[in-house]
Amino acid sequence: MFDVLARIQELRESREWSVYKLAKLSGIPQSTIATWYQKNLYPPIDKIEILCNTFQISLHDFFSYEDFNGLSKDQKNLLTKWDQLSEKEKDAIYSIINLLLTSK
Template identity: 30%
Template structure:
């Protein structure tokens, strides 16, 4: 698995820029970008910060969905992309209760 690409996928699905993700998880934007580009590795601790910020577990991070799930995920991502930041945060809070 390409960890950097996975971070990019999840970050974009959440509607976050690298700068916003970095600010929210307390890491530098240049570090996040370097990891996404495969130029640097990431520690478990830093990956946990990224996952916590994205509202997912480490298990979810490494659980790559099959093609049928991706199709549904694309539709969900498109709907989420229409939300503003406050709406996305509310949605994430709601989903964490499920």
């Protein structure tokens, strides 16, 4: 399974950012980020999108270092075209990803 927390840590450390700096830049409280790690909870997809914006990468780039095991061709295409999606399409994807992340 894709390790969202490890990916966040990898991106943060590659920029030499502390959790505090990530919190300040993203607007996500430091306590929230710390709770994700302490309780091994995956952040909701809307927070992952905020983090992606903070890291200045796309959602596709966030997940791209894995080869998208288990995703259909259509699902892969959606991730690569995230910025072109309507809010309704994004909401549908949020629901699917949150369901996948919480069923670990």
